[in-house]
Amino acid sequence: xxxxxxxxxxxxxxxxxAIGGVLHQRGLDVVTxxxxxxxxxxxxxxxxxxxxxxxxxxxxxxxxxxxxVLVPAEARSIADQVAASMARTxxxxxxxxxxxxxxxxxxxxxxxxxEAGGAFIDAGIIGNPPRHPDxxxxxxxxGPDTEAFETLAEYGLDVNVVGxxxxxxxxxxxxxxxxxxxxxxLWTELFVAARALGLEQALLDEFGPNHVLSQRQLASIPSMxxxxxxxxxxxxxxxxxxxxxxxxxxxxxxxxxxYRFVGDTPLANQTSREADPPVEQxxxxxxxxLAEDSKK
Amino acid sequence: xxxxxxxxxxxxxxxxxAIGGVLHQRGLDVVTxxxxxxxxxxxxxxxxxxxxxxxxxxxxxxxxxxxxVLVPAEARSIADQVAASMARTxxxxxxxxxxxxxxxxxxxxxxxxxEAGGAFIDAGIIGNPPRHPDxxxxxxxxGPDTEAFETLAEYGLDVNVVGxxxxxxxxxxxxxxxxxxxxxxLWTELFVAARALGLEQALLDEFGPNHVLSQRQLASIPSMxxxxxxxxxxxxxxxxxxxxxxxxxxxxxxxxxxYRFVGDTPLANQTSREADPPVEQxxxxxxxxLAEDSKK
Numbered sequence: 010x011x012x013x014x015x016x017x018x019x020x021x022x023x024x025x026x027a028i029g030g031v032l033h034q035r036g037l038d039v040v041t042x043x044x045x046x047x048x049x050x051x052x053x054x055x056x057x058x059x060x061x062x063x064x065x066x067x068x069x070x071x072x073x074x075x076x077x078v079l080v081p082a083e084a085r086s087i088a089d090q091v092a093a094s095m096a097r098t099x100x101x102x103x104x105x106x107x108x109x110x111x112x113x114x115x116x117x118x119x120x121x122x123x124e125a126g127g128a129f130i131d132a133g134i135i136g137n138p139p140r141h142p143d144x145x146x147x148x149x150x151x152g153p154d155t156e157a158f159e160t161l162a163e164y165g166l167d168v169n170v171v172g173x174x175x176x177x178x179x180x181x182x183x184x185x186x187x188x189x190x191x192x193x194x195l196w197t198e199l200f201v202a203a204r205a206l207g208l209e210q211a212l213l214d215e216f217g218p219n220h221v222l223s224q225r226q227l228a229s230i231p232s233m234x235x236x237x238x239x240x241x242x243x244x245x246x247x248x249x250x251x252x253x254x255x256x257x258x259x260x261x262x263x264x265x266x267x268y269r270f271v272g273d274t275p276l277a278n279q280t281s282r283e284a285d286p287p288v289e290q291x292x293x294x295x296x297x298x299l300a301e302d303s304k305k
Numbered sequence: 306x307x308x309x310x311x312x313x314x315x316x317x318x319x320x321x322x323a324i325g326g327v328l329h330q331r332g333l334d335v336v337t338x339x340x341x342x343x344x345x346x347x348x349x350x351x352x353x354x355x356x357x358x359x360x361x362x363x364x365x366x367x368x369x370x371x372x373x374v375l376v377p378a379e380a381r382s383i384a385d386q387v388a389a390s391m392a393r394t395x396x397x398x399x400x401x402x403x404x405x406x407x408x409x410x411x412x413x414x415x416x417x418x419x420e421a422g423g424a425f426i427d428a429g430i431i432g433n434p435p436r437h438p439d440x441x442x443x444x445x446x447x448g449p450d451t452e453a454f455e456t457l458a459e460y461g462l463d464v465n466v467v468g469x470x471x472x473x474x475x476x477x478x479x480x481x482x483x484x485x486x487x488x489x490x491l492w493t494e495l496f497v498a499a500r501a502l503g504l505e506q507a508l509l510d511e512f513g514p515n516h517v518l519s520q521r522q523l524a525s526i527p528s529m530x531x532x533x534x535x536x537x538x539x540x541x542x543x544x545x546x547x548x549x550x551x552x553x554x555x556x557x558x559x560x561x562x563x564y565r566f567v568g569d570t571p572l573a574n575q576t577s578r579e580a581d582p583p584v585e586q587x588x589x590x591x592x593x594x595l596a597e598d599s600k601k
Contacts, residue, residue, distance in 0.1 A: 112502070135511060147511070171507055180502045185511055187495040188519065192488060195556050198547060199483040205550040206408070206476045211467050215431060215443070215481055221517060223484065251494060254501040255595040257562035260491050263555030270553070299551040 011157040013164075014038055017072030017102065019065075019087050020046060021054040025078035027138030028166070030057035035164035040071045049280075065094040072102045074157050078134075081242035084108040088118045092125035103157040105150070107132040109186060109242075111249040112176030119175050130158045131175045133182030139166070151177035183250040187261060190240055191247065193233055194264035196226035197271070197295075204296045230292070231285040234276035237268040244268060274298050307453040309460075310334055313368030313398065315361075315383050316342060317350040321374035323434030324462070326353035331460040336367045345576075361390040368398045370453050374430070377538035380404040384414045388421035399453040401446070403428040405482060405538075407545040408472030415471050426454045427471045429478030435462070447473035479546040483557060486536055487543065489529055490560035492522035493567070493591075500592045526588070527581040530572035533564040540564060570594050 015038040018029045029039040039059045043051050054061060062068055068075060069091060077087050084106065095101060104122045106115055106129065119129045129152065136146035150158045151171040162168040171177045203212045216223040233240075244265035248258035271277060276286065276294055311334040314325045325335040335355045339347050350357060358364055364371060365387060373383050380402065391397060400418045402411055402425065415425045425448065432442035446454045447467040458464040467473045499508045512519040529536075540561035544554035567573060572582070572590055 149507075171504070177502070177504065177507075181499075181504050181507050181511065184495045184499045184502070184504060184508055187498075188492065188512075191491050191495070192518070195487050195491060196484065198552050198556060199480045199487070202483075202547050202550050202552055203477075203480040205552075206473070206480070208467070208473065208477050208480060211445075211473075211477050212480055212484075215477070216484075222488070222521065225518065250502075251498050254498050255599050256494050256498055256501075257559045257566070259555045259559030259562055260494060261559070263553045263557070263559055266553035266555055303551050 011073070011103075011160050013073045013157060013160045015040060015072045015074075016161070017041065017068040017075035018059060019068065019075065019077055019091070020079055020083075021050055021057065021059050022079065023053070024134065024138045025076070026050075026053035026057045026059065027140050028076065028078065029054070029059040031139050031165040032161065033058035037164050038071075040068055042068050065090050066098050066100075069094045069100040069102050070098050074105060074161075075102045076105045076107050076132075078107045080239045081108055081110050081114075081246050084110050084114070085118060085121075088121050092121045092127065095122075095125040095127050101127050103128045103130060105130045105132050105158050106179070107134055107148075108179075109133070109182055109246060110179055111183060111246045111253060112180045113249065113253050114246060115176050115179045128154065128157070129175065130155050131178045132158060133171075133178040133180075133185075135182060135185055149178040149181050151175065151179075180250060183247045186243060187247045187251075189229075190244065190268075191261060191264050193226065193229045194244070194267040195260075196223075197230055197233065198263075198267050200227070200230075200292055201295045201299065204292050205299055209292075227288050230288045232282065233268075234271050234274070234291060235279045235281075235285070237277050238272040240268040241265050241272060270298075271295065307369070307399075307456050309369045309453060309456045311336060311368045311370075312457070313337065313364040313371035314355060315364065315371065315373055315387070316375055316379075317346055317353065317355050318375065319349070320430065320434045321372070322346075322349035322353045322355065323436050324372065324374065325350070325355040327435050327461040328457065329354035333460050334367075336364055338364050361386050362394050365390045365396040365398050366394050370399045370401060370457070372401045372403050372428075374403045376535045377404055377406050377542050380406050380410070381414060381417075384417050388417045388423065391418075391421040391423050397423055399424045399426060401426045401428050401454050402475070403430055403444075404475075405429070405478055405542060406475055407479060407542045407549060408476045409545065409549050410542065411472050411475045424450065424453070425471065426451050427474045428454060429467075429474040429476075429481075431478060431481055445474040445477050447471065447475075476546060479543045482539060483543045483547075485525075486540065486564075487557060487560050489522065489525045490540070490563040491556075492519075493526055493529065494559075494563050496523070496526075496588055497591045497595065500588050501595055505588075523584050526584045528578065529564075530567050530570070530587060531575045531577075531581070533573050534568040536564040537561050537568060566594075567591065 122129045133149045139146040203209045248261035252258040339357045418425045428446045435442040499505045544557035548554040
């Protein structure tokens, strides 16, 4: 196994900080760069035991492995900056691309890292930020040499190898996220439409009291608004993945529309799992927003 | 209750013939016009005990109630023809719009029927064609006066009143169909994408053996290809319904794309429930079609 002592995490958002916290608890040195990040991100990093260094040059010089964990839209720019730091400093940590992005986007980023002389592993994260051991977050990886990432299994991550090609781990994340977040987008839309049309109760009556799918989908709505803004880009990446294999991108572009719609409401300002509003309140706000938008 | 002795059905396709069969078995006189219809439609009508008359003029003159049961794309044209026959003959049966169309489309059709002096009821059918009593097909209706349609509950239909407005019954059908056929479109797409990317087994492993949603969605795929062509228009009507209330039409337009894609394969030529192919075969054909399309 590769000797890994220090892991760089860019950036310690909710997911990144949770991963850093697990690795730190298990004895690894975890570093990040907090320049330009919010005070919430700083607080999260501190609580997780993540050590802050001055810049990306310091991150690549300290770390054996750098994990890129961000919103999809920032994945390319972080890779560019890390590659520039590698070129500038001569340091060559293994770059692990963990973001929810299309396989063809991953391969474009791989080219940038290779150009700078760095080794590259594709990864996809399925599940919630691993704040508790029973959260069961799965870390999938793929590529010709995934050993450096597999080593992190010794430090508390549930690591699974998907295959030898860059793009496979991300593609698995894409199709899986389509099944969860895509379905939630569709069902949120149809429940909002039913309410806007005065048919919510009639629809619930048609489903009946033992309808598993509608109950699960209603239960998935409360935690969605606080994630909706970052899901917009993720839905667009899934759309690009589907288009890449020759399938329609429109279902997932519509899912992006739904999360953009939710993200534009104050519901999306809420950040804590504990303060998730009830589904009734969410549907109510969304339906009223539609009515207000139609008056503009 | 309105005295109903004769019901016109336009047209006796799979759903229309099944409804006509139930009403005929319960003692109603059921008529249709088969001009320009296929030999399969003729055979279905005959088996259901539906009496064929020469033209639409005869249908409106014979029937107390006319049910419009067609693919969405033909709904407007049939209403135009029935309205013309009403104007020509002076006969005024109650027109019941049973098609899977957007509420605003229903109201446009209502205007045509009113113009010809006919009474109008909105209806939406949820479930399979009622070939057996335990098929549990539900008939929803709405409008200021739905009595003529409610009378059919005495002749074997499960009739439910949604509300006093034209458009409500159709809208209920739209949001319900979004939940079933919209979800099937999304899951078919993601399973085809997973297979095209060589990740189908990895995805199934991630779901695990007790994952209710994936198992139900896989089970919904075998009966879909033979319905896919008529679902294209239905998805477009749901998209129009969502757009009408201010929500994105793109999820459902993408669902229409998926059913167009399936409908363009030989899988859609199959017509019998008993001959539905296994899901493996369907995903295989769809994935190979993608690969062939990409070579063009």
